[in-house]
Amino acid sequence: MSSDPVLVLDDLSIALATISGEVPVVEHLSFSVAQGSTIALVGESGCGKSMTALAIMNLLPQGFRCSGGRILFEGEDLVAATPSRRRALRGNRMSMIFQEPMTALNPVFTVGEQIAEALRAHQNLGRRAAAARALDMLRAVQIPAAENRIKAYPHQLSGGMRQRVMIAIALACRPKLLIADEPTTALDVTVQAQVFDLLARLQEEMSTAIILITHDLGAVADIADDVAVLYAGRCIEQGATRVVMEQPLHPYTAGLMVCVPHLQPGVMAARHRLLAEIPGMVPPLGQRPTICAFSDRCTRVGNDCLSEPQPPLFTLAPTQAVACLHPLQRETTA
Amino acid sequence: MSAPALLEVDGLFVHFEASRRPKPAVVHAVDGVSFRIPRGTTFGIVGESGSGKSTTAQAVMRLVPTTAGAIRLDGRNIIDLNGVALHEVRKSLQMIFQDPFSSLDPRRRAGNLIAEPIRLLEHRSKDETAARVDELLAAVGLQPSAASLFPHQFSGGQRQRLCIARALATAPALIVCDEAVSALDVAIQAQILNLLLRLQAERGLAYLFISHDLGVVQHMCDEIAVMYLGQIIEQAPNSAFFSRPHHPYTWSLMTAALPAGPLRQSLKKSYLATGEPPSPINPPNGCRFASRCPFVVTRCREEAPELVAIGTGHWVACHRHDEIDPPVFA
Numbered sequence: 096m097s098s099d100p101v102l103v104l105d106d107l108s109i110a111l112a113t114i115s116g117e118v119p120v121v122e123h124l125s126f127s128v129a130q131g132s133t134i135a136l137v138g139e140s141g142c143g144k145s146m147t148a149l150a151i152m153n154l155l156p157q158g159f160r161c162s163g164g165r166i167l168f169e170g171e172d173l174v175a176a177t178p179s180r181r182r183a184l185r186g187n188r189m190s191m192i193f194q195e196p197m198t199a200l201n202p203v204f205t206v207g208e209q210i211a212e213a214l215r216a217h218q219n220l221g222r223r224a225a226a227a228r229a230l231d232m233l234r235a236v237q238i239p240a241a242e243n244r245i246k247a248y249p250h251q252l253s254g255g256m257r258q259r260v261m262i263a264i265a266l267a268c269r270p271k272l273l274i275a276d277e278p279t280t281a282l283d284v285t286v287q288a289q290v291f292d293l294l295a296r297l298q299e300e301m302s303t304a305i306i307l308i309t310h311d312l313g314a315v316a317d318i319a320d321d322v323a324v325l326y327a328g329r330c331i332e333q334g335a336t337r338v339v340m341e342q343p344l345h346p347y348t349a350g351l352m353v354c355v356p357h358l359q360p361g362v363m364a365a366r367h368r369l370l371a372e373i374p375g376m377v378p379p380l381g382q383r384p385t386i387c388a389f390s391d392r393c394t395r396v397g398n399d400c401l402s403e404p405q406p407p408l409f410t411l412a413p414t415q416a417v418a419c420l421h422p423l424q425r426e427t428t429a
Numbered sequence: 430m431s432a433p434a435l436l437e438v439d440g441l442f443v444h445f446e447a448s449r450r451p452k453p454a455v456v457h458a459v460d461g462v463s464f465r466i467p468r469g470t471t472f473g474i475v476g477e478s479g480s481g482k483s484t485t486a487q488a489v490m491r492l493v494p495t496t497a498g499a500i501r502l503d504g505r506n507i508i509d510l511n512g513v514a515l516h517e518v519r520k521s522l523q524m525i526f527q528d529p530f531s532s533l534d535p536r537r538r539a540g541n542l543i544a545e546p547i548r549l550l551e552h553r554s555k556d557e558t559a560a561r562v563d564e565l566l567a568a569v570g571l572q573p574s575a576a577s578l579f580p581h582q583f584s585g586g587q588r589q590r591l592c593i594a595r596a597l598a599t600a601p602a603l604i605v606c607d608e609a610v611s612a613l614d615v616a617i618q619a620q621i622l623n624l625l626l627r628l629q630a631e632r633g634l635a636y637l638f639i640s641h642d643l644g645v646v647q648h649m650c651d652e653i654a655v656m657y658l659g660q661i662i663e664q665a666p667n668s669a670f671f672s673r674p675h676h677p678y679t680w681s682l683m684t685a686a687l688p689a690g691p692l693r694q695s696l697k698k699s700y701l702a703t704g705e706p707p708s709p710i711n712p713p714n715g716c717r718f719a720s721r722c723p724f725v726v727t728r729c730r731e732e733a734p735e736l737v738a739i740g741t742g743h744w745v746a747c748h749r750h751d752e753i754d755p756p757v758f759a
Contacts, residue, residue: 139614139615140585255705284686285681285701285702287685288685288697288701289701310614313689315689316688316689317689317690317693351616354616354618354619356619356622356644356647357688358643358644358647358686359671360671360672361671361672361758367649369626372616372623373619
């Protein structure tokens with residue numbers, strides 16, 4: 096399709112050290128994201144999506160480590176890179192937006208200082224030049240009266256404004272890769288839409304690659320080109336967002352799509368009908384079976400699901416791959 | 430109108446003092462809100478953070494002091510009750526909170542947590558209480574053995590089930606659900622919503638359902654009110670609300686909540702509100718939505734619109750409600 100991918104995850108595994116040995120957190124995850132495009136990692140809490148993001152940024156908490164595979168950023172293997180090299184990349188060529196803007200910003204520095212910090216650390220800018228660029232960034236993220244707000248502390252800003260500041264910090268050095276970990280979950284719906292619009296516009300300007308982490312597939316369909324659905328640390332379906340959303344092949348993806356009561360203006364019958372639910376819950380860390388981890392919640396489970404190990408992703412359609420022994424039928428469209 | 434509804438909120442005001450010096454500042458958290466909830470039905474309140482929806486819920490529960498207004502449960506004003514009389518009322522009025530991680534005492538076992546409201550409000554024997562705890566655990570889909578576990582041993586969804594069991598313990602007529610499912614994963618959220626619907630059908634419960642998620646509200650509620658900066662700006666039965674909303678703020682909320690696609694893209698330009706709500710300290714004089722409204726005229730900035738009826742049970746507070754055609758959402 097487009098040029099060389101900015102980031103390639105090649106068979107990445109992440110493990111957590113416990114008293115009783117290493118427990119897999121993410122297993123054999125592979126995907127790539129090209130310049131200017133967006134991939135969404137979708138899954139429930141505990142499925143490993145945030146850990147994947149932290150591994151790419153080299154911010155894994157203590158006890159976690161990359162236990163296999165490679166993270167290729169513009170061709171360079173990050174798993175083997177030195178800490179100082181990773182530090183030089185982080186906040187510069189690759190950066191991250193966190194879910195909760197209140198806890199991610201430093202309460203004792205003004206937002207201007209926090210945006211300038213990245214510029215001074217990575218781009219050798221002086222104090223004045225960095226402050227001027229910080230002001231430009233605040234304007235770029237559409238903060239009204241930016242010249243006054245640059246002196247504001249995080250507590251003086253609303254949630255939406257704080258998230259805009261986070262975006263300004265992350266994009267200050269015009270990174271090649273931006274990871275957004277549930278960037279709008281803490282925000283109101285109308286503000287969510289504004290923030291997504293802003294991200295899309297800035298992405299177009301800078302042709303940044305974006306990895307978007309979310310638990311709601313419907314919310315990101317507009318801006319994600321590709322999607323990878325994770326379940327219990329394994330990728331169970333991957334493909335072009337439009338294709339996966341129109342015709343999910345894995346029973347879990349299909350379940351995720353129908354269990355959300357999406358707004359249906361003009362539809363009267365929606366009220367008080369029971370939702371299609373996925374019974375049970377995700378197996379906890381350390382108790383994941385080698386067979387398909389979804390088998391105990393799955394309505395299509397067969398004997399082979401319970402005896403064979405979880406199948407790897409295999410391609411069923413040109414832009415869609417699924418890890419399931421009994422995938423949903425793909426309707427052939429004329 | 431008809432016989433008194435289960436809950437009637439009449440002209441409710443909740444103001445908080447933000448500061449006295451240098452000049453007095455008052456947060457107008459709830460500013461003249463009225464609604465009624467008939468027995469066995471669900472009344473939804475939607476709005477953004479700071480709209481006063483949670484404060485309304487807490488005022489109904491008598492958890493925050495009210496500045497003015499009446500809250501009538503079965504025709505009886507509960508605003509000035511205290512002591513034993515308030516305890517009596519609390520039996521029929523219970524609440525589920527947003528965060529199941531912080532609303533359960535981490536040092537007490539599940540059985541004990543569920544027994545607490547029974548012990549405090551109903552004075553039953555030990556055996557009776559234990560039997561009731563078992564029954565409640567079964568009703569919310571937990572194993573009897575769960576009674577001896579601590580909250581940290583449950584997942585988020587199970588914890589919310591525990592909170593529901595606690596709320597059901599005294600057989601209430603109304604449960605206030607304040608963002609009861611918004612902290613949960615989507616798959617778990619569907620399970621809890623279904624549980625709430627089943628319990629309502631079995632026990633004739635009424636819900637005051639606070640949420641920011643219009644999809645969930647459409648699914649759960651018989652009647653919906655939209656709050657903005659402490660006031661209800663539109664209120665309607667489910668079908669009227671979702672087929673022909675009349676307030677520009679409701680349009681903005683709906684546009685933002687539409688599933689991704691060409692329809693949302695085309696409506697976004699004209700109907701999605703820009704900016705963020707003004708401060709609830711000294712709110713603007715005219716329409717409170719005027720600063721963000723795409724259809725604002727001079728009159729909106731000067732004169733506050735009243736709620737007017739535009740259909741059966743459909744109320745809207747907008748000067749221009751009969752001038753502008755609502756967008757076609759479907």
